[in-house]
Amino acid sequence: VETDHRPLVNIIKKDLNDMTPRLQRILVKLRRSDFQLIYTPGKDLAVADALSRSITTLCDHDSFVCQIDAQVQLAASHLPATDARLMQIRRETAADPLLQRVMRLMSDGWLKGQCPQFYNVRDDLAVVDGVLLKLDRIVVPQSMCQ
Helix, strand or coil: CEECCHHHHHHCCCCHHHCCHHHHHHHHHHCCCCCCCEECCHHHCCCCCCHHHCCCCCCCHHHHHHHHHHHHHHHHHCCCCCHHHHHHHHHHHHHCHHHHHHHHHHHHCCCCCCCHHHHCCHHHEEEECCEEEECCEECCCHHHCC
16 A cells, blocks of 8 residues: 555564553454555655545444443454453543643643643543543653652
């Protein structure tokens, strides 16, 4: 497969554990296929990217939801904490105004200047079962920091 998006070539070579949950889901699907991604400058691509612009049919909603649930459960099962500690982290996260604001910004949209300490890593953040993650690491609420 030829692409004119050079960063994509390096992204696909990364280890799954170093990616955001969103990229993990995409790459898990892609790795079912056998392909090689090659960078080609856009001016050298003879065939337009018509396939990427074609009208697509709606995916099976139940299948899509099942895939997302499976990804969330996979991420949750590999969190580096005991069940008791995760319950404590969930409670403290729910009580932490800053983390609640970050989680709200993640779902509503993030403008530059809002929560600047998290803005630069916003693409690496995910919420799994009430726990805020940065890649595969738990963001510990301030009340639990010593």
